[in-house]
Amino acid sequence: MQVNETLNEGLKRGYAITVTAAELDAKVNEKLVEAQPEVEMKGFRKGKVPMALLKKQFGQRVMGEAMQESIDGAMNDHFEKSGDRPAMQPEVKMTNEDWKEGDDVEVTMTYEALPEIPELDMSKIKLEKLVVKADDAAVDEALANLAETAQDFKARKKGSKAKDGDQVVMDFVGKVDGEAFEGGSAEDYPLVLGSNSFIPGFEEQLVGVKAGEEKAVTVSFPEDYQAEHLKGKEATFDCTIKDVKEPVAAEVDDELAKKFGAEDLAGLKAQIAERLEAEYAGASRAVMKRGLLDQLDSMVDFDLPPTLVETEAGQIAHQLWHDENPDVEGHDHPEIETNDEHTKLATRRVRLGLLLAELGQKAEVQVTDAEMTQAIMNQARQYPGQERQFFEFVQQNQQMQQQLRAPLFEDKVIDHIADNAEVSEKEISKDDLQKAVEALEDE
Structure with a gap:
């Protein structure tokens, strides 16, 4: 096997590798000898198939593996001897594309080597x-932010209209085609307007309601709603508003903690x-x-x-x-x-x-x-x-x-x-x- 340098510019390297026909043939024979004990063929006992027949039957199939292993072996030997470390996977090309059995295998290998890194003190x-x-x-500021996230609600003055962000406490009954449906009713339900926790369009219609007011909210269930029988259906919710509360930050005390x-x-x-x-x-x-x-x-x-x-x-x-x-x-x-x-x-x-x-x-x-x-x-x-x-x-x-x-x-x-x-x-x-x-x- 021959490895000849063809390029050495900066970190760029190039080599011509030749695997002789004799070396390749020896590699094929070596692989066939390894496989021989396990080969079964009509007319022969297991492991007793003659080498000449094995080579005729399987030689072509083994040749590709032998060629690849020979080239890989030559590359590994080169890197071990030279100490080069390729920056990326080397590019390997076979140059005698008209190769036939009995010819030497000729390939080129090009790569960029990793540089020598200088010592660092x-x-x-x-x-x-x-x-x-x-x-x-800073601690007090963080506490105040926590209090905001743990907000409470207190009742607004009597007659106040609900605003976005307020909590509306209500009873409601949902109906489709005039009939109440399962899961569509609740009592004393606290809903924060703007939380988007209800069907799209529901909460916006409650902005402006007052405690004691009754409000009919009409919405359509989304086409991808999880309940099959409600998908895309129009529904009316009869809502009785019991209380309107405004958000307040929680007290900074042991209970918050x-x-x-x-x-x-x-x-x-x-x-x-x-x-x-x-x-x-x-x-x-x-x-x-x-x-x-x-x-x-x-x-x-x-x-x-x-x-x-x-x-x-x-x-x-x-x-x-x-x-x-x-x-x-x-x-x-x-x-x-x-x-x-x-x-x-x-x-x-x-x-x-x-x-x-x-x-x-x-x-x-x-x-x-x-x-x-x-x-x-x-x-x-x-x-x-x-x-x-x-x-x-x-x-x-x-x-x-x-x-x-x-x-x-x-x-x-x-x-x-x-x-x-x-x-x-x-x-x-x-x-x-x-x-x-x-x-x-x-x-």
Whole structure:
């Protein structure tokens, strides 16, 4: 077998590989010998079929496998000896397309090699960690927001008209073709106008009603209504309004705390402070991560595989186009061209991606099964009722697994670098942290 270099420019490599006819024949014979003990053929006992007959019967079928294995073996030997790591799957082409049995097999292999990553002295990296404490004002603001979500209702003045957002307490009887239908009646039912919890068009007709008033509401059931006998039918609801109540924020007290699973108000405040500081820490980490990546980008420089950069630039351009054209959900759109900005961003991403991968490999950073499972579960929550199907889909899809594993790996490498860097803390306000986060989004 011969492997001759034909291209060596930057990271681009090319080789001509020749598998001789004798080597290929030996590979075929080797595979037939392996299979011989299990072969059965009329007129011969199992395992006793002559090799010449096996070769005549199965030689052509085995030839393709032998050819592929020989080429794969030559490629693996080359990468092991050269130390090259291809950036993407090598392109392999057979050059003697008129090949026939008894000829040598000639193929070309081209690829772009991953570059040598320079050593990085992580102790020279200086990072600033922004620290924000959850002060009383922030806790009180969060408490007020919770009180809004846990709103109560109090009766409006007698004779007040119901407004959108008010709660109307009523009895009602629903009828289709003059006959009351099952499930269409209730007493003392509290309905919040604007909640869209009733049939479309129902709540709007109750805006303006008063306590003690009777109101007939006429609506049509949707064509996709769950009850078959009511689909598309017009119905009239005879409503007796008993009370009209306006929304009020819940009192900030121990009772509110219990609604949110705390023992008392002090316990709820402690929970809120802990949650706020966790949110601040997450935002602070994002700011520090950007600062770290900026430093890494300025500390190292090395050649990049052109195809990786081109592919990344194309993906960036494609994503930005869809961000600007949210109404186009599929990919049936004109070809999207990349520009210098896309290429500049792609160059940074590819360089940092290769660097982080190298640092993670040297530090033996691993994403555990437990971390992957947690990531899949977090993603699955975006599909209520279909969590199990999503979990099974990810388990059977290597590409999806890689998409979930990549950010976990990157975050662990970032933590590894930060652990070896010089980190100083700076206490700032919540507003200043917010400005720092917004600055990241503007870049």
